[in-house]
Amino acid sequence: xxxxxxxxxxxxxxxxxxxxxxxxxxxxxxxxxxxxxxxxxxxxxxxxxxxxxxxxxxxxxxxxxxxxxxxxxxxxxxxxxxxxxxxxxxxxxxxxxxxxxxxxxxxxxxxxxxxxxxxxxxxxxxxxxxxxxxxxxxxxxxxxxxxxxxxxxxxxxxxxxxxxxxxxxxxxxxxxxxxxxxxxxxxxxxxxxxxxxxxxxxxxxxxxxxxxxxxxxxxxxxxxxxxxxxxxxxxxxxxxxxxxxxxxxxxxxxxxxxxxxxx
Numbered sequence: 001x002x003x004x005x006x007x008x009x010x011x012x013x014x015x016x017x018x019x020x021x022x023x024x025x026x027x028x029x030x031x032x033x034x035x036x037x038x039x040x041x042x043x044x045x046x047x048x049x050x051x052x053x054x055x056x057x058x059x060x061x062x063x064x065x066x067x068x069x070x071x072x073x074x075x076x077x078x079x080x081x082x083x084x085x086x087x088x089x090x091x092x093x094x095x096x097x098x099x100x101x102x103x104x105x106x107x108x109x110x111x112x113x114x115x116x117x118x119x120x121x122x123x124x125x126x127x128x129x130x131x132x133x134x135x136x137x138x139x140x141x142x143x144x145x146x147x148x149x150x151x152x153x154x155x156x157x158x159x160x161x162x163x164x165x166x167x168x169x170x171x172x173x174x175x176x177x178x179x180x181x182x183x184x185x186x187x188x189x190x191x192x193x194x195x196x197x198x199x200x201x202x203x204x205x206x207x208x209x210x211x212x213x214x215x216x217x218x219x220x221x222x223x224x225x226x227x228x229x230x231x232x233x234x235x236x237x238x239x240x241x242x243x244x245x246x247x248x249x250x251x252x253x254x255x256x257x258x259x260x261x262x263x
Contacts, residue, residue, distance in 0.1 A: 096161050104199050171190070
């Protein structure tokens, strides 16, 4: 397969090599019959036509064998490629800010994974199916205090609902999800046409000069472990002029297409 790919990429050199292989036996035979042999036992009893005929037969057989081998390799590679496509997962993500903490709390019913980042001084990550303390202590009240507390929360924390869906042809297994190279949760599987919900609380400590790129990375295998893939995404966390946290995302930073990881 590599030989076929090389010949397609270097058509001129392929033509030169093919022409050289065709002319080489003719040149060699011609030279041998034109040069006077220094010893009698080196004098050929064959005719030039017979030698060329023999060379042609050998080259023809070699060409036929090579063609058969290349056909087998090409067929196997195609079958492998088709097999990959038939079981290849593909992740698709969707995120939306959650400014109402009650909405974030209700995601417990969807078995959402609640993520706090950073969780400690080393910018670690916490994860749980239970409500984190930041949300658990919240009780909605119609009071001025609650409005003040809500404004303070919006300056300290930014909540997004991050949906990860598998829209590919097969299941994604051994799926590693990291944020800024921090592991979000232990490896998990995501079957085709299913979605996993994350409620991610990003904190103002992440900001540097009122902005911070947040990098999301996914690595996973197909169900037959034929290949391993990687996808990336980036969201910008920022603070506006009033200190409230928000986010933005460029079109080029939306989750990338699956790239096969070599080795």
